[in-house]
Amino acid sequence: MASFVRYTLDGKTCLAEEGTQLVAAARDSGVYIPTLCNHPGIPPKGSCRICTVLVNGIPQTACTTKVVEDMNVTTGTPELEAFRKAVVEILFAEGNHLCPSCERSGNCELQALAYRYRVTVPHFPYLFPKRDVEAWHPKLVKDHNRCIQCKRCIRGIHNAEGKALFAFGKRGDKVVINIDPDTSRDIGDELAQQAMDICPVGAILRKGKGFDVPIGRRRYDREPIGSEVKP
Amino acid sequence: MSSSIAQTVKTVVSRYGGDATRLMDVLIDVQDELGCLSHVTTARIAHTLGVPQVDVEQTVSFYHFFAREPRGKFAVYLNDSVVAEFCGRGEVARAFEEAAGCRFGEVTADGVVGLFHTACIGMSDQEPAALVNGQVFPALTPDKARELVAGMRAGKTVEELKGGRTGDGQNAHPLVRALVHNHIRRRGVMVFDHYQPGEALRKVVAMSSGEVIGVVKAASVRGRGGAGFPTGMKWDFARRAAGDVKYVFCNADEGEPGTFKDRVILTERPQMVIEGMAIAAYAVGAQRGILYVRNEYRYLRSYLEHVLEDMRAQGLLGAAICGQSGFDFDVSLQFGAGAYVCGEESALIESAEGKRGEPRDRPPFPVEKGYLQKPTVVNNVETLCSAVQVMLKGAEWYNRLGTEKSKGTKVLCVSGDCDRPGIYEVEWGFSVNDILQEAGARDVQAVQVGGPSGSCIGPGEFGRVLAYEDLATGGSFIIIGQPRDLLKDVVLNFARFFREESCGSCVPCRALTGMAQVVLERVIAGRGTAEDVERLQSWQKIMRNNRCGLGQTALNPVVSTIRNFRPLYDARLAPGDPRFVPGFDLSAAVKDYEAAVSKG
Amino acid sequence: MTAKAPRARKIVATTSLAGCFGCHMSLLDIDERILDLIELVEFNKSPIDDIKTFTKECDIGLIEGGCCNDENVHVLTEFRRHCKTLVAFGECALMGGLPALRNFLPLKECLEEAYLNGPTVAGENPGRIIPHDPDIPKILNRVYPCHEVVKIDYFLPGCPPSADLIWDALVALVTGKELEPQYRTFKFD
Structure with a gap:
């Protein structure tokens, strides 16, 4: 039998099952906390930091925080919103995000967040890093220009033996996500599709897929990201 | 294959x-x-x-010292820290390049010499220093560099390159035989006083674990790595944490540029550190200890193995320590492979588990779920030494040392522009001026207290004292003389350091460390604007939301100098019409084209 | 008509730097509102009326495209000198856009591919010449977004920005009201 706890969310008293991830609990209470590296069903990592909220006054990532009794959560101060917008801008300036030529445009979570925060030009210097496009894999293309190093593919995609297909390489501003030639060798279309779907941006693509939904009917064409959470 | x-x-x-x-x-x-x-x-x-x-x-690929290709019969890692540069590192590097006939980052065609940059190797009191196949060559000059390369080419071994010389103290121990010097300038009562291995431990086993923690708490021992977390509380959490197996880690991964105290302590007082681990183990109920030492100190490996063996033989490690049945604890060595961030306790644990040194999300804290998900205490080398003395001499004795809120002593690593760089063990509460005077520093422009992640202060603040309540420090104390170009010689070097050492997990740290370098270089080149400076300052707020201490403090070198040395920035700002971006340099932007179309 | 024409018309200049003129096409795509536009503004230097050089100081400059050569830089600088308010519109002006795909390659490699080694060059360039002449612009080492060269006051994203966004922005600028872009019009593609 699940036990429920009472906690405060933006000044309102809410109930949640004890131990629920704060992002999910807030969503159930009608409060949208933006996320990027978080994905339902895979262990949270807290690396994009965009879901940072104040837990009892202290900044903490909502994806790695579990709801406990009497927790006091503030999700939307002007400072937090400015921080989130900054994270989106930083990601745009850090990588090479050429939306007009991207297969994921319109269905991209990073782009959708930029729309939500009305990002035009980042207040950060464009780095235009030199990054590779890997196309050796029979089923997948990895475009490192677009990768935001959220690790969703690392955490979420495993082969039939439960072994990882993806892993980080290097460190700092040189980190890359590598595909294991061995564990990814015999993957089918279904797993390739899962890998493409788990990527929030257009960094993992299934070969031969893309641009299959016309402009105007894509996920974020009409409604902003987060609109599915109704207050 | x-x-x-x-x-x-x-x-x-x-x-x-x-x-x-x-x-x-x-x-x-x-x-x-x-x-x-x-x-x-x-x-x-x-x-x-x-x-x-x-x-x-x-x-x-995470660790600096792991090589994907051969790095030469002799791999030379020349430190490129701020202090090394102060001491003439540039000329030594040029001498190496000329003598070897290859650039840094390369190996000579004959495969004999490889030259590589590396971050601070813990020798700031004897720079410029290099690691050659793991052995330290301190106080280099261009002549010595040429001589070393000639020796390598002549087929000498690394031992022969050392020329049969050794440094002082245990650096001369047959299992160390290092050219390194201790430079202990001031002996305090905690680490470098008289010490008899096992004395504290024998006292401890007569007490209950709760009593031991009680003493450490009463003494208000705080972590010496820089953050200052109360040690007794940490031990208590780990003691209360559920777990059949518990671990005690000693963090000897000092990577903060300008820090070298762990090296000297591990050289002169290794038994004390290990005894401290055993005391912690007794207090929390741990069976295994791991002494995590940075790769740069691998020259101490055989010596430390020997010390561990010796302590086992004396009944200070192993089964039934000090004859106390049920008190079984042993320590093994774990070496890092070159990553500053592993000094963060959860990253250190990840690294010890064979992974990338990426800090973990908290909670859970290591005291609940640490190494292999078991309760784990991670203590700094110096903290463990303090614990030994507290158990020997009591909380009251300890509380008489230091200030109101900072008890005991601190081992400072003094380096940079002064006559007597080295180790100074002082009571908390010493002022910056006191240290400067003892170290023989004149004409001081600034002091970097606590390393790059600490703060850079000017003469107006030299009256401040070293204490958790004023200037907290993990030990690094870098003196910067008047003639130095603070922005170019110091701040830019630190900015590069953080860019290279970010683990890359959190977005702000991964990206802003590099972006800060870009903007800083622009300002230094005289093409920055006041807006650029404001921007750098405003990024600090963003960095505070990074997961770990490295990320949260990575812009400190920039931000603390903007705060304390603003005129140095303002003097470099580009003049002119604000409608045009001075950072854009048309003549530089067309250079590639002109080169591509030029004849010949 | 959605906005009342003010007595004195604002003077507008437009240009396309390293762009494809798609943003200008989108500007013309405002359909019948183009008649309102003519009442709202007077065009000066612009491909729309083919005025080649500034004949007066302008209120608003609209910039399409980023800077890929020194002539782009020159034009952009002229716009900054002659326009009170400068608006960059379209992805290329904002971040370099598709021309910036070359930013990850050394210029030398791009030029050699285009003029010496590319599959379409065979036999056509016996002198192995990369075009250069005092009369042709010098190519920059990379493509620069406009705000990296001059101060830009406003940015309109899109590839191209939708006609509605451009219209809303112009009306806002002319009437001095703040622009709150509608979600539907605010796109990067």
Whole structure:
């Protein structure tokens, strides 16, 4: 039998099952906390930091925080919103995000967040890093220009033996996500599709897929990201 | 695949029981034997351990000292820290390049010499210093560099290159034989006073674990790594944490530029550190200890192994320590492979588990779920020494030392522009001026207290005192003389350091460390604007939301100098019409084109 | 008509730097509102009326495209000198856009591919000449977004920005009201 706890969310008293991830609990209470590296069903990592909220006054990532009794959560101060917008801008300036030529445009979570925060030009210097496009894999293309190093593919995609297909390489501003030639060798279309779907941006693509939904009917064409959470 | 690779990998992996969590040890040993960790080798290691190759690669590629290609019969890692640069590192580097006939980042065509940059190697009191195949060559000059390369070419061994000389104290121990000097300028009562191994431990086993923690709490011992967390509280959490197995880690991964106290303590007082670990183990109920030492100090390996063996023989480690049945605790050594961020306790644990040194999310804290998900105490080298003395001399004695809120002593690592760089063990509460005077520093422009992640202060603040309540420090104390170009020689160097040492996990730290360098370089080049300076300052707020201390403090060198030395920035700002961006340099932007179309 | 024409018309200049003129096409795509536009503004230097050089100081400059050569830089600088308010519109002006795909390659490699080694060059360039002449612009080492060269006051994203966004922005600028872009019009593609 699940036990429920009472906690405060933006000044309102809410109930949640004890131990629920704060992002999910807030969503159930009608409060949208933006996320990027978080994905339902895979262990949270807290690396994009965009879901940072104040837990009892202290900044903490909502994806790695579990709801406990009497927790006091503030999700939307002007400072937090400015921080989130900054994270989106930083990601745009850090990588090479050429939306007009991207297969994921319109269905991209990073782009959708930029729309939500009305990002035009980042207040950060464009780095235009030199990054590779890997196309050796029979089923997948990895475009490192677009990768935001959220690790969703690392955490979420495993082969039939439960072994990882993806892993980080290097460190700092040189980190890359590598595909294991061995564990990814015999993957089918279904797993390739899962890998493409788990990527929030257009960094993992299934070969031969893309641009299959016309402009105007894509996920974020009409409604902003987060609109599915109704207050 | 060459059979020697397969054989080496097989031998090394079985040495560590085929345990994938011992990957760091496996990689270090395999590299020792094969010279590098090529893709063929990592594939073999992955296969032998039964893990995906990308998992091995992610660890290998994280650490600075793991090589994918051969780094020469003699791999020279020349420190490029601020203090090394102060001491003439640039000329030494040029001498190495000219003598070897290759650039840094390369290996000579004959495969004899490889030249590489590396971050602070813990020798700031005897710079410029280099590691050559793991052995330290301190106080280099261009002549010495040329002589070393000539020796390498003449077929000398590293031992022969050292020329039969050694440094002082235990640096001359037959198992160390290092050219390193201790430079202990001021002996305090905590670490460098008289010490008899086992005395404290024998006292401890007569007490209950609760009593031991009570004493440490009453003494208000706080962590000496910089953050100052109360040690007794940490031990208490770990003691109360549920777990059949518990661990005690000693964090000897000092990587903060300008810090070298752990090196001297591990050289002169290794028994004390290990005894401190045993006391912690007794207090929390731990069975295993890991002494995590940075790779730069691998020259101490045989010596430390010997000390551990000796302590086992004396009944200070192993089963039934000090005759106390049920008190079983042993310590093993774990070496890092070159990553500053591993000094963060959860990253250190990740690294010890054979992974990338990426800090963990908290909660859970290591005291609840640490190494292999078991309750783990991680203490700094110096903290453990303090614990030993507290158990020997009591909380009251300890409380008489220091200030109201900072009890005991602090081992400072003084370096930079002064006559007497080295180790100063002082009571908390010493002022910056006191230290400057003792170290023989004149004409001081600034002091970087606590290393780059600390703060840079000017003469107006030299009256401030070293204490958790005023200037907290992990020990680094870098003196910057008047003639130095603070922005170019110091701040930019630190900015580069953080860019290279970010683990890359959190977005703000991964990206802003590099972006800060870009903007800073623009300002230094005289093409920055006031807006650029404001922007750099405003990024600090963003950085505060990074996961770990490294990320949260990575812009401190920039921000603290903007705060304390603003005129130095303003003097470099570009004049002119604000409608045009001074950062854009048309003549530089067309240079590539002009070169591409020029004849010849 | 959605906005009342003010007595004195604002003077507008437009240009396309390293762009494809798609943003200008989108500007013309405002359909019948183009008649309102003519009442709202007077065009000066612009491909729309083919005025080649500034004949007066302008209120608003609209910039399409980023800077890929020194002539782009020159034009952009002129716009900054002659326009009170400068608006960059379209992805190329904002971040370099598709021309910036070359930013990850050394210029030398791009030029050699285009003029010496590319598959379409065979036999056509016996002198192995990369075009250069005092009369042709010098190519920059990379493509620069406009705000990296001059101060830009406003940015309109899109590839191209939708006609509605451009219209809303112009009306806002002319009437001095703040622009709150509608979600539907605010796109990067």
